[in-house]
Amino acid sequence: NAGVTQTPKFQVLKTGQSMTLQCAQDMNHNSMYWYRQDPGMGLRLIYYSASEGTTDKGEVPNGYNVSRLNKREFSLRLESAAPSQTSVYFCASRRDRGSGYGYTFGSGTRLTVV
Amino acid sequence: DQQVKQNSPSLSVQEGRISILNCDYTNSMFDYFLWYKKYPAEGPTFLISISSIKDKNEDGRFTVFLNKSAKHLSLHIVPSQPGDSAVYFCAASDRRALTFGSGTRLQVQP
Numbered sequence A: 001n002a003g004v005t006q007t008p009k010f011q012v013l014k015t016g017q018s019m020t021l022q023c024a025q026d027m028n029h030n031s032m033y034w035y036r037q038d039p040g041m042g043l044r045l046i047y048y049s050a051s052e053g054t055t056d057k058g059e060v061p062n063g064y065n066v067s068r069l070n071k072r073e074f075s076l077r078l079e080s081a082a083p084s085q086t087s088v089y090f091c092a093s094r095r096d097r098g099s100g101y102g103y104t105f106g107s108g109t110r111l112t113v114v
Numbered sequence B: 001d002q003q004v005k006q007n008s009p010s011l012s013v014q015e016g017r018i019s020i021l022n023c024d025y026t027n028s029m030f031d032y033f034l035w036y037k038k039y040p041a042e043g044p045t046f047l048i049s050i051s052s053i054k055d056k057n058e059d060g061r062f063t064v065f066l067n068k069s070a071k072h073l074s075l076h077i078v079p080s081q082p083g084d085s086a087v088y089f090c091a092a093s094d095r096r097a098l099t100f101g102s103g104t105r106l107q108v109q110p
Helices: none
Strands: A004-007 A010-013 A019-025 A031-037 A043-049 A064-068 A074-078 A087-094 A109-113 B010-014 B019-025 B032-038 B045-051 B056-059 B062-067 B072-077 B086-093 B098-100 B104-109
Touching (some): A004 A087, A010 A019, A019 A109, A043 A064, A043 A074, A074 A087, B019 B086, B032 B062, B045 B056
Parallel strands (some): A010 A109
Antiparallel strands (some): A004 A019, A031 A043, A031 A087, A064 A074, A087 A109, B032 B086, B056 B062, B086 B104
16 A cells, blocks of 8 residues: 655756656545645645646745646646755645545655755 | 744653644634644654544544634643654645644654
8 A cells, every 4th residue: 555656755956957746646535735845834735636637726836837647646847946946845645625634645755956 | 924833843841741732823714623743754644633613632642622712723642752753743724735834843852
């Protein structure tokens, strides 16, 4: 039972480079999320997808794009990386909207932009 | 403007004593409140939650209290154990997504 799998675990990019962070869940969850965690700031929502085929902006969407490829996969793309995007990125999924629990998080991708 | 606040960045307690972690929120539309525990290099793991219509939820050593009038919740850990040492995040759900506080680092001294 893998849960939420994120790849890669670590990445170093040069300013201006692009990359895609991958996320897949095997729990048949409807909703998927991308968060970033910066020191002293907790986790902030970048984008989310309430169901296959839909995506919505969160608190800090600038500089990112997302694709809900199918029910299992939700990718996050940085088109032109900036040092301000150095962070730890977490993907999460949830079965039902409105649930007070059931969020499962991946182990994170540590991204450094130099 | 932070909708969920954890004003104590760190807390240190002795093994066997009570740990109390606090959280304040501003949005009255939140319908669930959750606590997550996080170890370094791992994702957050769910600990305990409480509905906005309740004032207390208990699960083993962990109890969460909600004071809606004060927009305040707290997590009590009794007794505290060294394995509880981690960063604890308070989070609130508005049916769309979770909004997190900045976290409190708990250190339980043997």
